[in-house]
Amino acid sequence: MTTQLPERLRSLADDAPGPLSPVGLWHAGRRRHRRRVVTAAAVVGAVVALTAGAGFGDYRSRRPDPAAPPATNSGPMAIPDRFYEPSPWLPSTSKPGRLVAVIEGVTQQHVPWGSSNDRVVGIAAGSQRYSFIDLPERASESDVALAPDGHHLAYWLDGPSNAVGVLDVTTGRLERHPVLAGEHLLDENLRWTGASTLAVEANWPVVKHAENTFGEEALALTLGSPRVHSLPLGTAFGDGAVAQPSGLAIMASQRAVDVLDPDTGRIIQHISLSRRLPRTAALDASATRIASALETNRPGALVVGRVRHGHVDLAPVPGDRTYAAVLGWADASHVVADRTTGHVELVRVDVKSGRFQTLSRLDAAVEIAGEALQHPVVAPSVVPPRPWNRRPILAWSMVALALLGWGVFLVRFSRVRR
Amino acid sequence: MSGPDSGRAGFEEFVAARRPALLRTAYLLTGSHADAEDLVQTTLLRVVPHWRRIAATPEPYVRRVLARESVTRWRGRRWRERLVARAPDVPTGPTNERLALRGALARLSPRQRAVLVLRYYEDLTEVATAEALGISIGTVKSHARDGLARLRELAPEFLEDASL
Numbered sequence: 001m002t003t004q005l006p007e008r009l010r011s012l013a014d015d016a017p018g019p020l021s022p023v024g025l026w027h028a029g030r031r032r033h034r035r036r037v038v039t040a041a042a043v044v045g046a047v048v049a050l051t052a053g054a055g056f057g058d059y060r061s062r063r064p065d066p067a068a069p070p071a072t073n074s075g076p077m078a079i080p081d082r083f084y085e086p087s088p089w090l091p092s093t094s095k096p097g098r099l100v101a102v103i104e105g106v107t108q109q110h111v112p113w114g115s116s117n118d119r120v121v122g123i124a125a126g127s128q129r130y131s132f133i134d135l136p137e138r139a140s141e142s143d144v145a146l147a148p149d150g151h152h153l154a155y156w157l158d159g160p161s162n163a164v165g166v167l168d169v170t171t172g173r174l175e176r177h178p179v180l181a182g183e184h185l186l187d188e189n190l191r192w193t194g195a196s197t198l199a200v201e202a203n204w205p206v207v208k209h210a211e212n213t214f215g216e217e218a219l220a221l222t223l224g225s226p227r228v229h230s231l232p233l234g235t236a237f238g239d240g241a242v243a244q245p246s247g248l249a250i251m252a253s254q255r256a257v258d259v260l261d262p263d264t265g266r267i268i269q270h271i272s273l274s275r276r277l278p279r280t281a282a283l284d285a286s287a288t289r290i291a292s293a294l295e296t297n298r299p300g301a302l303v304v305g306r307v308r309h310g311h312v313d314l315a316p317v318p319g320d321r322t323y324a325a326v327l328g329w330a331d332a333s334h335v336v337a338d339r340t341t342g343h344v345e346l347v348r349v350d351v352k353s354g355r356f357q358t359l360s361r362l363d364a365a366v367e368i369a370g371e372a373l374q375h376p377v378v379a380p381s382v383v384p385p386r387p388w389n390r391r392p393i394l395a396w397s398m399v400a401l402a403l404l405g406w407g408v409f410l411v412r413f414s415r416v417r418r
Numbered sequence: 419m420s421g422p423d424s425g426r427a428g429f430e431e432f433v434a435a436r437r438p439a440l441l442r443t444a445y446l447l448t449g450s451h452a453d454a455e456d457l458v459q460t461t462l463l464r465v466v467p468h469w470r471r472i473a474a475t476p477e478p479y480v481r482r483v484l485a486r487e488s489v490t491r492w493r494g495r496r497w498r499e500r501l502v503a504r505a506p507d508v509p510t511g512p513t514n515e516r517l518a519l520r521g522a523l524a525r526l527s528p529r530q531r532a533v534l535v536l537r538y539y540e541d542l543t544e545v546a547t548a549e550a551l552g553i554s555i556g557t558v559k560s561h562a563r564d565g566l567a568r569l570r571e572l573a574p575e576f577l578e579d580a581s582l
Contacts, residue, residue, distance in 0.1 A: 005569075009446055009539040012516045012523075016438075016445035017455055025433060025459075026426045029466025 043404055050400055054393050073098045073170050077125045077150060077372040078379035079346065082361045086121040086130050089387035094134040095172040098150040100125040101366040104143070108132050111390045120144050120153070122169065123366070130384035136174050137165055145190040145198070148370030152223065154190045154198050164190065164200055166223060177221045179228060180204070186214070192370070196223040197263075199231060220265060231265040254278065257312075259287050274305065274313045284329040285374075290314070291335045291351060293323040299340045302326065304351040319354030328373040336373045338362070348376060425469045432476055433462060440484060446535045447488040449524045461487055482550045485536060489528045489551070522572040530565035533558055 077100045088109040099122040108119040118141055122133045135144070135155055142156035151170055157163040162185055166175040183204040191199045203216040218231040254276045259269040269287060281292035288307045292314070294300035302317035324338040330348050339347045339356065346368070347356040359378050437458065444454035444461075461484045465476070472479045523531050529551065536547045537558075548558045 005534070005538045005566075006541070008515065008519050009535065012519050013442035013446055013539065015516060015520075016442040017451040018438075018441075025462050026429055026466055029463040032463045033467035 039408060043408060046404060047401065050397055054397060076377055077369060078377045079360050079368065079372050080123070080128050080381035081359070081378050082381040083123065083364055083366045084384050085363045086384065087386050088115070089389060090121065090130055090132050092132040092134050094136065094167065096122045096124050096129065096131050096133055096169050098125040099123060099146060099169055099369060100150055100372050101368045102144060102146050102153070103364045103366050112394055125150055128382040133169065135167060143190060145192055146367050146369055147192050147195055149195040150369040150371065154192065156188050164198065164221060166198070175223060177228070179219055180217060183215065193220070197221070229265055231260065257283065257290065259283070270310055271307055272311045280325055282326045282328045282335060284332065289329065291326045291329065293325050293337065295321070299324050302335070302337065302349060302351070317349065317351050317354045319356070327368065328370060330374060330376055336376060425473055428473050429466065429469050440480070443535060443540060444484060444488070446523065446539055447532060449520045457484065457488055457491065481540070485532050485550045486552060489532055518573050522569050525572055526565050526568055530561045530568065533561040534565045537562055
């Protein structure tokens with residue numbers, strides 16, 4: 001065949017069509033070339049414009065409000081008049097600056113896919129900038145406690161040995177405090193007892209005389225010091241615990257409050273209550289007044305009482321039964337409480353008249369720094385950035401590119417067939 | 419002449435001189451008058467922007483565009499033209515040899531067809547065929563071998579040869 005094939009191909013080629021005039025080919029070729037250059041430029045321009053537009057829009061959606069006040073790492077902290085539900089697309093940082101509040105349990109979305117549950121969002125003091133906080137070595141689902149001055153976040157660290165981590169949110173430095181080595185901890189609680197002192201309570205399973213029981217210990221840690229000392233056991237961090245004023249650690253049963261010296265763990269005052277307190281209560285800085293909200297599973301009335309001879313008679317505060325919790329004393333005659341109506345708001349309540357003033361609307365479950373609740377100052381809220389969901393942007397960009405490519409393909413082949 | 423139309427005269431001379439030969443090759447590559455004219459037309463249109471660069475020896479470049487375009491066009495046409503379950507019957511008999519060969523060529527893959535046309539009609543070496551199609555020499559060899567075997571299979575009566 002190889003000897004026959006050239007001859008047969010030449011014979012077949014004789015059937016080829018006759019020559020046509022080349023008139024106009026040159027100009028047609030140049031027009032075609034120009035068209036292709038313009039098409040390519042249009043495609044490149046469209047892609048660049050799309051990418052730049054999406055990038056700029058994404059940047060603008062993430063950029064903090066330029067009118068926002070600067071972040072402050074010292075001085076009094078103002079409470080924004082509204083805390084917003086954080087976007088899952090906020091940026092992350094380990095140095096957000098001093099925080100006026102944190103929001104736990106927020107889901108963070110990642111690009112292009114995936115998400116992280118139980119992240120912590122911090123709201124910076126002053127600038128009110130919302131951001132996810134990178135908590136190095138954080139144990140899965142560990143609670144996070146915000147220091148009263150907003151400078152530190154405490155949480156349990158991941159790893160084979162038990163340790164509490166304290167992140168300085170102004171520098172990003174992590175301080176590690178090993179505690180309760182060798183125990184398999186079950187319930188772990190953290191509570192700040194001052195700007196630099198932290199109470200830790202945990203329990204763990206113990207088999208003793210063939211019976212299952214629990215070991216329990218409460219400890220006090222001091223920032224910048226390896227010193228750890230024990231605190232009295234009790235119901236320190238369960239229901240009925242008392243929110244501590246600055247410089248004092250408090251423990252209580254539901255019928256009694258013990259005031260501790262956090263430096264020594266010694267009980268310096270025992271206060272009995274005239275009625276059971278189902279909720280966290282608040283003791284004022286002078287340790288002479290206690291306030292709480294009644295009812296357990298729904299909002300209730302406020303009760304308040306003065307300490308006399310180691311006893312408090314708790315009496316209802318005039319007003320409605322809309323209070324979820326008392327967060328602290330603003331001054332000698334006002335408490336700061338969560339009030340629930342159609343929504344949750346932070347209010348300052350006069351404990352004599354029951355009149356209240358709304359400080360902030362809470363669209364999310366925020367934990368506010370303790371110092372911000374004392375003599376609270378309210379600042380106009382800065383609406384946090386609502387970064388775009390980048391997945392649809394990515395998907396639509398790909399669709400647009402595919403359509404552009406398809407269009408170019410169609411144009412090219414339809415012209416070839418012309 | 420250095421303007422945009424510089425080289426136009428040379429191009430038109432080349433087209434006038436070589437268009438019949440290009441049409442013959444294109445006809446072998448496509449098996450259809452219309453497609454052959456279309457292929458040559460497209461090839462020449464694509465050559466125009468590069469003419470100044472290739473004006474000295476345009477033939478290899480034009481052949482390369484023609485061969486590659488024939489393969490690319492076939493790929494592009496696969497989804498635009500309705501496929502039939504089987505190819506048309508290949509007529510047999512001494513009077514229909516051309517039709518039989520055209521039918522057999524049509525049933526080769528585009529690249530096999532291009533390799534056979536370039537190797538056995540254009541009389542290119544394996545190296546030149548590989549360069550024209552942008553494939554390796556090994557691929558040229560395998561396409562040539564497979565293409566010839568397929569031709570033997572499709573048209574055994576009049577393509578039998580003792581030397582095969």
